Amino acid sequence: MSRALLLATVLALSFAAGGFWYWSKGRIEVYSVSEEAKVRLPVLDYEPSILLFWSSTCEPCKVEMYRLQQGILAGKIKPGRIFAISIGDSIETVRSFAENSDYQFQFFSSDAKVLEDLKVTGTPTSFHIDANGRRVWQSAGLDPMSVTKAEELFKN
Numbered sequence: 001m002s003r004a005l006l007l008a009t010v011l012a013l014s015f016a017a018g019g020f021w022y023w024s025k026g027r028i029e030v031y032s033v034s035e036e037a038k039v040r041l042p043v044l045d046y047e048p049s050i051l052l053f054w055s056s057t058c059e060p061c062k063v064e065m066y067r068l069q070q071g072i073l074a075g076k077i078k079p080g081r082i083f084a085i086s087i088g089d090s091i092e093t094v095r096s097f098a099e100n101s102d103y104q105f106q107f108f109s110s111d112a113k114v115l116e117d118l119k120v121t122g123t124p125t126s127f128h129i130d131a132n133g134r135r136v137w138q139s140a141g142l143d144p145m146s147v148t149k150a151e152e153l154f155k156n
Contacts, residue, residue: 030085030108033095039108048153050082051127052105053120056089056097060142061124065103067147072104076151079104087115087123128153 032039052068054061065084071077082105086094091109098107114120118127126146128137130153137149 030110030114031091031094033091033098033107033109046131046133047081048078048131049129050077050150050153051129052082052084053087053110053115053123053125054084055087055123056093058123063142064124064126064146065101065105068105068150069103071147071151076154078154080106081154082106083108085110085114087120126150 029038029040031037050068052061052064054065068077068082072079072082082103084098084103084105085108086097087110089097089109094107094109098105122140124142125140126138126143127135128149130136136153139146139149
């Protein structure tokens with residue numbers, strides 16, 4: 001078995017097991033509201049990150065965003081390391097939401113392919129990624145542990 005095939009197999013199996021978070025370069029693209037362009041999701045830069053999948057019509061999403069913002073304001077979550085990825089909203093809707101909020105998140109808009117690739121089926125969904133690029137926790141819906149887990153992620 002070639003080295004590349006072996007690596008691909010190991011990564012696929014460990015992703016399926018939920019232990020290792022792997023992004024193939026250029027495969028996962030989202031629209032950056034601040035840059036007004038499609039970009040690769042900026043997760044693998046060796047800093048803990050949270051991917052928050054949300055929608056402007058999702059009231060639990062707004063509660064989750066508020067809770068995460070409170071963690072930022074308390075100094076327990078690093079500003080700018082929450083990547084809020086909208087599901088089903090137009091770029092204009094996401095831009096308006098971002099401009100009219102005080103959230104210290106990076107806002108993105110996604111298409112159905114991203115959601116399918118990441119197996120996101122509802123909102124809010126959060127993936128917590130550590131500095132080594134591993135998915136260390138995830139939640140779907142309002143989870144009472146999500147902010148505590150987010151604070152733990154940024155504690156180190």
